[in-house]
Amino acid sequence: MSYKIIVDSCGELTEDMKASGYFETASLEIDVAGHHIIDDETFDQAGFLKLVASSPECPKSSCPSPERYMQGYCCDADHVYAVTLSAELSGSYNSAMLGKNLYHEEHGEKDIYVFNSRSASVGETLIAMKIAECEEKGMEFQKIVDEVEAYIAQQDTYFVLETLETLRKNGRLTGLKAIVATALNIKPVMGATEDGVIKQLGQARGVKKALIKMADHVVENLKNSKDKILAISHCNCPDRAEYVKEMLMAKAQFRDVVILDTAGISSMYASDGGIIVVV
Incomplete structure (x- = not known):
């Protein structure tokens, strides 16, 4: 079965993950010092850190919209997964879930599952890698969901x-x-x-x-x-x-x-x- 893994941009992707074709980033956005920054491949860390250091105001972030997630679910893959930063820290998880509901309303049934990482950054990276590992073993969709949820539960x-x-x-x-x-x-x-x-x-x-x-x-x-x-x-x-x-x-x-x-x-x-x- 073919698969796709959408990771919100709080989770970094390795070069191998980017090159594989199985992973997609759903970008969050940042506002700081009058600048609006998309957290994608154009992100300039050095420039961003200078902006933060020179600004008296704290940077603010916004999560991907439900429509953005729904667009990600619209693909030829049989199994689609989303991995978001902790639902306690961002609205990204809720947005991904709303996007899933929108997809089902407009396009019908499909195997889509949204993982609340309960982590961030490389925690999301590891979860995405675990999903791919399970898919490459040929596991069934629900078995993968159960396996990865168990993995998240023991992650620190x-x-x-x-x-x-x-x-x-x-x-x-x-x-x-x-x-x-x-x-x-x-x-x-x-x-x-x-x-x-x-x-x-x-x-x-x-x-x-x-x-x-x-x-x-x-x-x-x-x-x-x-x-x-x-x-x-x-x-x-x-x-x-x-x-x-x-x-x-x-x-x-x-x-x-x-x-x-x-x-x-x-x-x-x-x-x-x-x-x-x-x-």
Whole structure:
């Protein structure tokens, strides 16, 4: 059976994924400093980070419309999947679901399933890769849905950012206790719950110590690491990503490792110097 996987643009695609023909990106959009930016292959991270640094206002994002998702579902593929960033962080999941309903109303039945990643960035990447892996094994549609949902349930997301201001100002840290003053150079170690809600796991003075503490959390919660892909995304800090990779590989064995630079939406929330780890 033929298949197609639509990933909203918070999820980065590897070069192999882009070249395969099975993956499509549904772009979110960003407004900052009077500029409207489409999060697609034209996204200029360096230019974007300069705009954010010079603007007194926080960047804002908007998700793909239901019509955009419906257009993605209109294809020759027998099985169509959408992977969105956590429904707790964006309207992308609801938009993809509305697009699915619109498709069924206008075009009839088709095997379409929308996955709420309960994560973001490379968390979505890993989920999309898992779908493709199941499809290549020739699994039935419902079996793939069940397998991938189980995979999402056991996936863990961690991150250390230079600043949480964009998340805070956009209401993505609702319910969290106040984060300690940045004047002390205290960097929180953050993660996502099973429901995709952001939580604080710990903190340390300085980014390097925070990354070490994050690595400790990753290893502490790891199960069957030899069967898992370690995924790391970074916002303009490849050396930092490599440092985290080396730390984790010294403590555990993984099936594979993927390191990607953040696209637009992930760059917006991770901010310059941010690191995200998903396993």
